[in-house]
Structures are given as structure tokens and as C-alpha cells.
Amino acid sequence: MTVTSAAQTMVRLLTPPGMGAIAVIRVTGPQAPAIVRSAFRPVSGETDLSGDPQRLWYGRLFDGNEPIDEVLVAGCTVRGGGIEAVDISSHGGMRVVARILLALERCGAVVRPMNEDDSDAPSWPAAGRIEREADWALARARTRRAVEFLANQRADLPGHLEEIARQAASNPAAAAEALRRLADGWQVARFLVDGAQIAILGPPNAGKSTLTNRLVGRDAVLASALAGTTRDWTSHETAIEGVPISVIDTAGLGMPDVSDSLGAEAARRGLGRSATADVHVLVLDRSEPPAGEFLDRVVRDLSSVRLLVAINKADLPLAWSPTCLARLRPSAVMTLSALRGDGMERLRQAVISALGLTGMQDRQPSFFTVRQARLASELLAGCPRSAEELVRGIEGIAG
Ligand SMILES: Nc1nc2c(ncn2[C@@H]2O[C@H](COP(=O)(O)OP(=O)(O)O)[C@@H](O)[C@H]2O)c(=O)[nH]1
Ligand SMILES: [Mg+2]
Structure with a gap:
């Protein structure tokens, strides 16, 4: 879920609703610290959440004068010198989360659903696009095998794509073939993931x-x-x-x-x-x-x-x-x-x-989202003429 105010302050629920003991609600936009501050009372009594992005504040979240939950609040991204995103870690029950989203809405934010394509979502430091997509899919994985497969892809796919991009300079045909194999992998992996x-x-x-x-x-x-x-x-x-x-x-x-x-x-x-x-x-x-x-x-x-x-x-x-x-x-x-x-x-x-899953090698690099597979198919269908074009396309997939 995301919440946005007229000033483009958004609230997203980063964890699947009701699926964990902890929920992480992310508020983004220039008004994020002010909006969170109006619903949150840190035990330290501090009033300014816009200082140090490494700080954590412990306290209670309120709807008006009614306490909802004990939470941890953290600034998570610095752009242009100020905190632009604030994470609230609360208890994960659906009713707790619904109350917090409502309280934030009353403070001027707008809730909207978040998905893996949310390019304006601030990321964890150092997490690339593929890792973010893996984290998103991991939170929804329904079996242990799906978790292991996604964890493998999270670890190996970014490096594998870098290798293909390097290869593109000297051997574009081989790089295109490697990309096609990743896209073929998705035709099967989608059953494991979705x-x-x-x-x-x-x-x-x-x-x-x-x-x-x-x-x-x-x-x-x-x-x-x-x-x-x-x-x-x-x-x-x-x-x-x-x-x-x-x-x-x-x-x-x-x-x-x-x-x-x-x-x-x-x-x-x-x-x-x-x-x-x-x-x-x-x-x-x-x-x-x-x-x-x-x-x-x-x-x-x-x-x-x-x-x-x-x-x-x-x-x-x-x-x-x-x-x-x-x-x-x-x-x-x-x-x-x-x-x-x-x-x-x-x-x-x-x-x-x-389903084509007989003999599937879960450790083998494979695309695991529609976005990755679609971009690769479009790139290959366009028959990239130069190595640069191919590299640019691969970089677009890797984010
Ligand atoms: N002898 C036998 N009866 C079966 C078998 N499988 C189902 N049945 C019986 O066939 C009847 C219809 O089963 P049901 O599953 O409700 O059929 P549906 O209408 O196709 O859903 C029931 O009395 C079942 O016990 C089977 O392998 N052997
Ligand atoms: Mg029946």
C-alpha cells in the first residue's frame, strides 16, 4: 500500500498485509517526516525526524489521541540532503496496519498499492532492481522451493547479466543467445514463482x-x-x-x-x-x-x-x-x-x-518477473544492430 498527499507524499506497505509479525509501512515524498511526525510520539520526545537518516526512533503511533501501536521509525533515503522517505515498522496484523494507514491518511497522505514496478519507490541502500524484484517476489513465495529459486536468482542473476553485457562487446550473437536462454527460463520459472x-x-x-x-x-x-x-x-x-x-x-x-x-x-x-x-x-x-x-x-x-x-x-x-x-x-x-x-x-x-518443469535446474540463472522477460523479448525481437544497443537493453533489464 502507498499513501500520497497533494504534496506527493505516499505511504506504501512494503510487507504483504497480514502475512508477517512485522509490517513495514513506507511514507515517501517531501512531506513524509512532517506527516509521520503528526501521528508519531517518540519516547525521546524529539519533534524533528528529518535529521540523521541512520537514526531509529522508538515510540507510539496515534490516531488522534488514541494509541494504535508501538513502532520503530527510520529515515531510509537521503536525496538532496533531507530525508525523503520514512519507514514505520509496526506489528503485522491486518487490523493494526489498516489503522495506521487510516491515521496517516487523516494526516494528509494518500494510500495506494505498491508493486514491483514502482520505480519511484526508494530502495534499500545498494539494492539493485533485480534484488528489489526478488525481495518483492520472495515475500509472496508460496513454497520453500520457490524461496530457494528466488534467493538463487537474487544472488546470481545481476552478476550473470553483467557478464552478458561484457560479452556483448566482443560477441553480440552469443550475448543475445544467453539473453534468450534467460527469457526461456521465465516460461517455466513463472509456474514456480506465480x-x-x-x-x-x-x-x-x-x-x-x-x-x-x-x-x-x-x-x-x-x-x-x-x-x-x-x-x-x-x-x-x-x-x-x-x-x-x-x-x-x-x-x-x-x-x-x-x-x-x-x-x-x-x-x-x-x-x-x-x-x-x-x-x-x-x-x-x-x-x-x-x-x-x-x-x-x-x-x-x-x-x-x-x-x-x-x-x-x-x-x-x-x-x-x-x-x-x-x-x-x-x-x-x-x-x-x-x-x-x-x-x-x-x-x-x-x-x-x-508445465515444462521436468528437469528444471533451479540454480541456473533465469528471469523471474514479467518485466524482465518482456524487456528481453522486446530487445531480441528488435534485433539489436550494435553491441551498444544490446548493452543498453541489458542495462535496462538490470535497472
Ligand atoms: N470405484 C470407484 N469409485 C470412485 C472413484 N473415484 C470416485 N469414485 C466415486 O464416484 C462417485 C462420484 O465421485 P465425485 O468425485 O463426486 O464425482 P464428480 O461428480 O466427477 O465430482 C462417488 O461415489 C465416488 O466415491 C474410484 O477411483 N473408484
Ligand atoms: Mg464434483
Whole structure:
């Protein structure tokens, strides 16, 4: 979050809301010390926060006369000789932070969300653009593997980019190729950093909800022999090999049935939500042949580049031939039992493979934000003619 006054004084919440014991709220702009001072009473009794940028002040933050929290206040950037940014470290609870932002707003600042592209955000001393982006992503990382990957990139990517920039002078083609490898890395790394979505689709009663529960490792959704148990789609968090995964369970894709308009609408919404998923898992019942019209509909409505077919209920006898699946052009077809758990590892591996993550080397330098990858693609698409152009582009990525 950021707060800005008419005099361009902004307040940003540097830590994700409610996610840590401590929150850091950054107030920037020429009025920052004065605005913070009007809500803050340091125990030392000092009134001037604009002196030494290395100082920390301990005290209480007030909303009017009402104390909100004990905080530490620090000036963090010096531009033109004066403190332009003030950090408030408070307790991290969402309600504490919301009260502090409100109090600062009452003192004349304006809150606005902060994101990694906030180029006017003052940085920690010595932190470059890549490091700042890594810190931003690290605060939001959902798995240990994502944390390790981002920490590796934070440590290695700036130096690697410098090396590529040096190489550009003598061998622009090799430098461009190295840049392309970093951009390719993002195509895969984005799933580790931002997570991937898997949509579970199929006819009613195929076992979609049972499979969802199996994938997330808990009884998250209702599953029953009653067709139409699932109506609204739901999304559930899990991880596969340290890759954050949202599993989206959907209502059965029945044939349009006038007697069940609710079911038809539920199916429509499920398909709509699935449209942006990264992987589609089509669940079919091994003991019930899928209707030809159903498969036609899947071909028509689900133009997925990453389609996995899970033939469920492996414990029951096979009642149809999987050769009819060829026209779906799936990335993989596997038999499993969601109820008993057989074949789940195969499905997990197929998901990792469909996402292109098989054999990913987490220590290898890679871009890890949309900005980095976009700038690199634009640079390469423009076919930089000179080494200088390439170096300038690389420096733009490194910030
Ligand atoms: N025999 C058998 N039954 C299963 C299996 N997976 C799910 N079922 C059953 O199939 C029925 C429908 O399951 P559900 O997950 O609600 O299906 P959905 O409508 O596709 O979400 C339930 O009675 C489940 O217990 C399986 O692997 N084997
Ligand atoms: Mg269901």
C-alpha cells in the first residue's frame, strides 16, 4: 500500500498485509517526516525526524489521541540532503496496519498499492532492481522451493547479466543467445514463482471432486454418487514438487439438458473458469463409456495445449476403448483410482511435464518477473544492430 498527499507524499506497505509479525509501512515524498511526525510520539520526545537518516526512533503511533501501536521509525533515503522517505515498522496484523494507514491518511497522505514496478519507490541502500524484484517476489513465495529459486536468482542473476553485457562487446550473437536462454527460463520459472492452475473437468460422477481431494491431500470438497453434487467451481491450494498449484474443481460437463438448467449453467461457468488454467485434466469413468457428443464438445470447447486424460476408477472393469480419445490430442493418458490413490504419482509427474518443469535446474540463472522477460523479448525481437544497443537493453533489464 502507498499513501500520497497533494504534496506527493505516499505511504506504501512494503510487507504483504497480514502475512508477517512485522509490517513495514513506507511514507515517501517531501512531506513524509512532517506527516509521520503528526501521528508519531517518540519516547525521546524529539519533534524533528528529518535529521540523521541512520537514526531509529522508538515510540507510539496515534490516531488522534488514541494509541494504535508501538513502532520503530527510520529515515531510509537521503536525496538532496533531507530525508525523503520514512519507514514505520509496526506489528503485522491486518487490523493494526489498516489503522495506521487510516491515521496517516487523516494526516494528509494518500494510500495506494505498491508493486514491483514502482520505480519511484526508494530502495534499500545498494539494492539493485533485480534484488528489489526478488525481495518483492520472495515475500509472496508460496513454497520453500520457490524461496530457494528466488534467493538463487537474487544472488546470481545481476552478476550473470553483467557478464552478458561484457560479452556483448566482443560477441553480440552469443550475448543475445544467453539473453534468450534467460527469457526461456521465465516460461517455466513463472509456474514456480506465480503458481500454476489445474482445471479438473469431465462428465458428472467421473470422480472429479474425489480427484481434487486426492490432489490437495484433504477432504476439501463434497464428493458423492449423486450426479450434480458440485455446482460452483472451487479452487484449492496445493504443491507438486514444490510448484504452487491451484486445483480448480468444476461441475460435470453434462450434455445440455433442459430439465437441469442449473447444471448447464454450472457447467458453463466451470468451463469459463477453466479457460485460463495452465493444465486441463479431463476425468473419465473407466466403467462408463464417454458419449461421442461429449467428446465432440470437449474438442470444441476445450482447446487446451496441455490436456491430460485421467481414466478414473481403475478398480472397476474397463467398459470402453481409449482409442476414441485420440481426437482430443492429449499430452498424456493415464489410468488411476482417485478413490484408492493408485496412479496419483503418474498424474503429478504428467502435470510437471506438461508445465515444462521436468528437469528444471533451479540454480541456473533465469528471469523471474514479467518485466524482465518482456524487456528481453522486446530487445531480441528488435534485433539489436550494435553491441551498444544490446548493452543498453541489458542495462535496462538490470535497472
Ligand atoms: N470405484 C470407484 N469409485 C470412485 C472413484 N473415484 C470416485 N469414485 C466415486 O464416484 C462417485 C462420484 O465421485 P465425485 O468425485 O463426486 O464425482 P464428480 O461428480 O466427477 O465430482 C462417488 O461415489 C465416488 O466415491 C474410484 O477411483 N473408484
Ligand atoms: Mg464434483
